[in-house]
Amino acid sequence: MTAAVAIEGLEVVFDRFRALKGVSLEVREGESYGLVGESGSGKSTLLRAITGLAPVASGTIIVNGKTLGKTRDKAFYRDVQMVFQDPYGSLHPRQTVDRLLQEPLAIHGIADGEKRIERALDEVGLGKGFRFRYAHQLSGGQRQRVAIARALILEPSILLLDEPTSALDASVQAEVLNLLEEVRRRHKLTFLMVSHDLAIITHMCERLMVMQNGEAVETLTASQLIGHRVSEDYTRNLLRASEGFVRTA
Amino acid sequence: MSAETIQSRREWLLSDRPASRLQARLGRAYVAWRRFSANRLALVGMLIIIALVLVAALADVLAPYSATVGDLKNARLLPPSAAHWFGTDDLGRDIYSRIVYGARWTLYVVILVAIIAAPIGLLVGTVAGYAGGWTDTILMRITDIFLAFPKLVLALAFVAALGPGIENAVLAIAITSWPPYARIARAETLTVRNSDYIKAVQLMGASPFRIVLRHIMPLCISSLIIRVTLDMAGIILTAAGLGFLGLGAQPPLPEWGAMIASGRRFILDQWWVAAAPGAAILIVSLGFNLLGDGLRDALDPRSGDQ
Structure with missing residues (x-):
């Protein structure tokens, strides 16, 4: 199998702060790959570096066989799309769902807009009734569905997910995760998913990388994580923390 | 129904x-x-502005006399009466008719200044705010230079350079009134440029031009409309000030500021010559201010999620 995303020695520096210190990883085509770590470990920065939102100091990023330079062209954005963490902040407050979904089609000059918008809304489980609503008329889960529809409308092959469910409550979280699973299967997408929730990562991903302080700690498969067959202390701590608070009295 | x-x-x-x-x-x-x-007061403001527009549109019907040709022999400086509601001026012209026609010039000045100054301010502010770096520094320093001059003095200098006349007064006022709009637009842009919804559009591959035009400007427009409406009163007063100094509208144009200027010679004995246009300026300025306040409540993005 070929690599959808291959990263080699990636460094990201913000004003002398090294957010990523030479991280390498390889995501195979059609795979769902997780990035786990505490806040500030650099996992979101890694996604932003791929999309060009974070300044890359050194290292190479190869997406679908193409090495990325300083800028990204339009073709790149048709291949790679991203879903943001906060559904309350990622939708334009003055645009209807219709306008939001039309924008990527207009930018890329895609003709069959009407059909695509209807299909995209159906796909994420929002009917026609939602098409002309504003973001403030939607719940958190509905907003995240719109964000997913927007990411899918360009029919990308790689979807970057930045904690897509952490701002949602538990029942809605499950719905959105199932939706993501479903679209991945249907479109044979490659996922690169960031989360601090080990349960979500083990549920969604086949392989994962544990990160700390901008460095990779170790790479595991989901079954290794479930079986607690880990080699680093940091991962062990993370696992213990994920089991939750245990009353010792 | x-x-x-x-x-x-x-x-x-x-x-x-x-x-x-x-x-x-x-x-x-x-x-x-x-x-x-x-907001009742905002409705009152809107009614005043609608009345101003109607008066300007129907001036030919509403004015009983000519605005520029008076009766020098029989009708100089007459006090208000049934024949001349607001009296007559030193050239025997009916002041009521002059005020009615003057509404056209007031609207002309206000609208022209708004459609010249607001887009310039919006463009400079959003581009500076979104681009950042050197573009921002250069654009905002230019804005600061314009802001450092007193508005009326700078307008005076421009009119002096361009020559007196109402068109040049409009230009001078427009040139001096865009900087605050640029400041507002830049401040609004800075609050939204790093938001996820703008990032999301960047990730669609949108050009910076498209992002500024279609995603950032719509968010700045409501605070700009509010500010422009509140500034209308100031624009009318500046135009009146230029008219008063003889650098705005030239005789015999019935511009309200120029009318006050010509009335000041008889202000003690024939008070109505200056008082009538003064009251007209007062009422219209008040109308714009009330309307602006109402618009702030209705459009301000910070008051509610709309």
């Missing part, structure tokens, strides 16, 4: 699942209108 159809129309407008683009847009406008019309 029966009460029932009104009720169903309101429901259609307020529906939380609109079925078309038009319905969504109208619904939004209706919500803004309801918030605006809840």
